[in-house]
Amino acid sequence: MKKIIIITGDPNSINSELIYKSLKKIRTNVKKKIFLISNYLLLKEQLKKLKYGLNFCKVKSLNEKGENGKIKLLNVDLKYTNPFNVNKLKASNYIIKSLDLGHKLAAERSDVGIINCPINKKLLRKNKIGVTEYLSSKSGIKDNSEVMLISNKKLAVCPITTHVDIKDVPKKIKKEMIVKKIITIHKWFKQKYKKKIKIGVLGLNPHNAELRKNSEEKKIIIPAISYLKKKGILVEGPLVADTVFIKDYKKYHVLIGMFHDQILTPFKTIFKFDAINITLGLKYIRVSPDHGVAKNLIFKKKANPESLIRCINFINEF
DSSP: OOEEEEEOOOSSSSHHHHHHHHHHHSOHHHHTTEEEEEOHHHHHHHHHHHTOOOOEEEESSTTOOOSTTOEEEEEOOOOOSSTTSOOHHHHHHHHHHHHHHHHHHHHHOSSEEEEEOOOOGGGGSSTTOOHHHHHHHHTTOOSSOOEEEEEOSSOEEEESSOSOOGGGHHHHOOHHHHHHHHHHHHHHHHHHHOSOOOEEEEOSSGGGGGGOTTSHIIIIIHHHHHHHHHTTOOEEEEEOTTTTTTTGGGGOSEEEESSHHHHHHHHHHHHTTOOEEEEESSSSEEEEESSOOOGGGTTTTOOOOHHHHHHHHHHHHO
């Protein structure tokens, strides 16, 4: 990628610390590709309070070269009193404007990738959505083909339903949704890595509901797997969720779970910060660190930048 957009995200967070620590570690030639979407004064004041020194300058477009040695910044207006305790409504407006600007710039060009730093999902104003769903909606995706892929060099995982309450998961799972998301994943790996991948699909219920006739496994998941196999996709399942992460996960490139915590909890337990969140199915590549805003760590200088650094390197190499 020639241009890397980093949306600094939620102001009430560790994001400014992550930005500073990440930019101190990455190579100079990569820094030159980076454009921050942020509020200039907010970021400047946050870094000052943290006693971090970072040189950046305002630019108005992705075509500007900026000032020598300084990180380029596209300014988004924001009024605030306390830089680490911004009013909820103002923070929400700011985040939405930032995401919209990043989406617009990336959708207009083929050489741009987006990273968004962590965001409190409540600030997106719509119930039970995250950035994956927000940008999918902005991109006009209406068939549930977008994918949240949590990935590192050893394994990738994908929840079929994302930010959905447990009680609503069975109602949301459909054969067509499973098929579309796995086809999206299969195509992406084939295009990016030029290889055919092996995909494992978890069941929904404990012990796959013993494959009872009226179970989701029998009615939805197995028919989806059968359809995908006929399409030439190397897919197996339904796998038993309570044992697959002991060692069998090593047999697969990607594991597909039916809901968020079923697949992300064991993945994060095994790999910690060694992962990034990738949205597949958009016209552009979008990634984010695989963790939250961590308000409890503000001023403690304990924020781990490794996931953001991996995001930057991933887009740079894309």
